Amino acid sequence: MNNILVASEVTKHFGAHTALNKVSLEIPKNCIYGLLGPNGAGKTTLIRIINQIIFPDDGAIFFDGQALKGDHISLIGYLPEERGLYKSMKVGEQALYLAQLKGLHKHEAKKRLKYWFERLDIGDWWNKKVQELSKGMAQKIQFIVTVLHQPKLLIFDEPFSGFDPINANIIKEEILQLKANGTSIIFSTHRMESVEELCDHIALIHQSEKILDGKLSDIKKQYKNNNFEVGMAIDQADDLLQELTTNFEIREAQFDANEKQLNFKIQLPTNDTRQLLDFIDGKANVNQLVEIIPSASDIFIQTVQQKDL
Amino acid sequence: MSKLALIIKREYLAKVRNKSFIIMTFLSPILMVGMVVLIAYLTQLNDNEKRIIGVFNESIYFSEDFKSDDETGYAHLKNTNLNAAIDSTLTMGYYGLLHIPSKTSIEEASKHAYFYSKEAASLSSLKEIELVFEERLRDEKLRQLGVSKQEFEHIGDAFEINTSTFSGEENLKGISELKASIGGIFGYLIMMFIIIYGGFVMRSVIEEKTSRIIEVIISSVRPFQLMMGKIIGTAFAGVTQFIIWIISGGILLLIAFAVFDIDPSVLNSTTEITSTMNLPGGVSMPAESNELLGGYLQEFFKLPLLMLVIFFLIYFVLGYLIYSSIYAAIGAAVDNETDTQQFIFPIILPLMLAIYVGFFSVFSNPHGPIAVGFSLFPLTSPIVMLMRLPNGIGEGGVPLWQLITSILLLIATFIAIVWLAAKIYRIGILMYGKKPTYKELFKWLRY
Structure with a gap:
């Protein structure tokens, strides 16, 4: 046993x-x-x-x-x-x-x-x-x-x-x-x-x-949902962000003009990050790409809320 | 050691080591003995005070009758008038003044005799004076009828009917009261023990709830074991306390009487005095009253003492277990002691009822329907049955079937109540926050 x-x-x-x-x-x-x-x-x-x-x-x-x-x-x-x-x-x-x-x-x-x-x-x-x-x-x-x-x-x-x-x-x-x-x-x-x-x-x-x-x-x-946190160095973020938003689900996008740094969260259709990297394709220097693993707390809240609906 | 024994030991030690318990145990006998000694001492003081009564006798009668003795002194005032006599009584600080006017006959003189005092005269002083008058008046009447004093005493004997049971044992009058009193003492002891130590059990349960240790313990032992351990441990502490009280109280009483030089019979003397007073002619018969006392003592030892003690223990154990498990259930149902009142009253009610029914009904008729009913009803039987039992079992006493029914009912109730109380206890100890109602308690029984 x-x-x-x-x-x-x-x-x-x-x-x-x-x-x-x-x-x-x-x-x-x-x-x-x-x-x-x-x-x-x-x-x-x-x-x-x-x-x-x-x-x-x-x-x-x-x-x-x-x-x-x-x-x-x-x-x-x-x-x-x-x-x-x-x-x-x-x-x-x-x-x-x-x-x-x-x-x-x-x-x-x-x-x-x-x-x-x-x-x-x-x-x-x-x-x-x-x-x-x-x-x-x-x-x-x-x-x-x-x-x-x-x-x-x-x-x-x-x-x-x-x-x-x-x-x-x-x-x-x-x-x-x-x-x-x-x-x-x-x-x-x-x-x-x-x-x-x-x-x-x-x-x-x-x-x-x-x-x-x-x-x-x-x-x-x-519970992980192909969510990633992405950071990239880029001079001008508007155009790229526009393109990304039309093709992917983008959340919490933030551009720091002084540091020339764009951060956002993205949900990909699969767990394969290559499609994102191919899309960016040298338009920016990706310096951060991390998969978001849900915390126990997130899972807890998410499951309970789902159940309550 | 088994878990139950461990719990009993802890409960016992926790109770016995408790400061207020120690103080109560050792202070109560001192207080009680102090009270008894004080009462005895005051009674003696009271008796020792000699009263002096002024006698202003203008008649030719009673000249020899008011003689000073240990208790009362008589000061005879002569060659004066009433007002002067009253004045001198006041100035001399006498207790009062007895005035007998000058009349032609002893009857007339007695009729117009007066007793003057500063405040209302005490009954015992008046009684003494009245006795003198009575005696002289009777003598006078006897003399008129031509009966000598000796002849009167011969015919004037008091009459007491002799009593006997059908089995032929001779009884002393009042013995059934004596018997009921002995049972009453046992019953009263049971009631006091239940109320005091049932309360201890209840507070101990509440303490475990409020200190939140309860869940730690019942993850190791069954709630039923904990409840029974608590009840038994507390009972042992109670028995310890009683034994200490009896021993130390007895010793202290002996010491106190020796130190203060008090004759213990002072406490009983009141009954003797009244019995002497009612005898015709005021002739006291100390020899006979001693014989009477001896008769009661003899009768007391003729009681089935062993049987009484055995049944006392049976009824005591069953009664205590029933009531203390109810107390435990109450303790479990509430969060603090102030919430217990509404539940405690219904418990005390049958106990009180038992005592009062016992004193009023069983004393006058130990085997009447009310006495029988209450001695069968399980919540009152431990007290009422014990009041009936000194009359014996079987013929002339409690019929055997009643005794057996009463004990069987008590055992059945004990099982039922402990089972119900354990259910309430089991749920209650884990409930916090709200004051339960009877309805909720009833619901807990079905969880």
Whole structure:
């Protein structure tokens, strides 16, 4: 089996509201899988079903080839979007408690906690109460507690919220390290730039349905539309621009008279740029020709809007 | 350690280490004992104050009857008139003045006797004076009828009917009240425990919701485990508190009585006084009243105490589980404590009803239809049944079928309520933002 998790036609209703409608996913092992979608799309419902917090009305989930069951809880680590800690409990005691709830032995949990506390440079917090910590500090504890029992599958829901950029980077590095160690990761977020940086696969959920999924690079290929950004040095742009506009779809054309530089975006009928270069044919010195690869954000917005039409 | 045990341990420790809990646990016995000691001390002070009453007796009667004793002193004023006597009573700071005018007969003199005092006279002082008059008047009447005092005492015995159960056991009068009171104490304990510790369970659930740790935890354990762990852990904390209260309260009370040199029987003395006063001729019979007390004690130990304790535990556990799981569901449904009021009232209602019905109906008729009804109804049975049980099971007590039905109903309700509460709990803990209505809670049951 190459998939750590398979969802097959998962459906969940809350009263009259359908939270998930026949959602099927295949999450490959050892990758970072981005679960994307607007607010209220059903991501959290799906994540809660995977964590067996709630149960689907229909459909099935398979974890590592087996139908999802209670034992799998200790193989999954979950960092919810709505997260917190007992305010009046001491950090060390609390981390131990949560680790033990995941099935770790007290002794082993203590050893690993020591390791992680040192790794994230928070060794002297053991006897502090959570209410004495800043929000970012508490988030670090929460991260540690999520990964401590070395789960096969990690689920992060907006993991970077509450972190300053420096600590967010530390956590990002840790996530990549976990992936390198063989962990599979589901990553749910609105922050598209982190999707670009981290995710190998994505699925887009909108209005309770999956509307797109696959490898991020494949999806990008699929969504690129023979759009190019072109720059050229030319003394007088008007004539050429005129000709180009009649033959191609030109957008955002800009001519800088001082620099004698013309920039524009162009959509070609095929992915072959030679037709453009042949057309220009020495009338100008092309100094920039880049294919526009849509960002995850573009894909997200475009797909959702298409769906809404 | 199993997950449930882990949760119970954490809940217990979190509760027991809580500062306000520690303060409550150790301060309450001191406060309670302080109150008892204060009351006992004040009662003693009150009794120790000796009242002096001026007596201005112009008649030829009663000359020997008003003699000073420990509690009241009589100052006899002679060779004066009423106004002067009142003046001297005031200047001497006496409690009051008893005036007996000069009349031809003892009846006339008694009829026109007056008691003057600065403020309204206390009942106990008047009672004492009245007793003297009564006694003298009776003696006078007896003398006219030609009956000697000894002969009167012989016929004047108070009569109390002897009571017995059909099985032939002799009963003391008032024993059914005593029995109901013992059951009442058990019932009251259950109610207090449910209200206090059910509230703790509820606040603990709300805390987990507001601190947002709830989703972290229920990704490791089932919500049902968390709810039960919380309920059980809190109950252990409650039991700990009760044990500390009983032990420390007992020790403190003993120390306090030793230090202040208070006779613990002072607290019971009021009942003895009234019983002595009602005896004809004011003849007190301390020996007999001791015997009576001994009889009650004996009767108390004759109660099926072991059976009572066992059923107390059964009803306590089931009752607490039912109510605290409702409390847990309420805690899960709301975001903060101020929103809980509308839901708490309907819970407290049956508890209150049980206590009041118990005190008014079960005391007067332990096996009447109302007592039976409420001791079968699951939300009130833990309290009402315990009030009936001191009468025993079977003949003369609670019929066996009622006991079994009551417990079976309670168990069925327990399963149903915990199941429903767990459903509300499961949905509620993940709901934020809005105050739910009953309609919504009902909808959650079907998710």
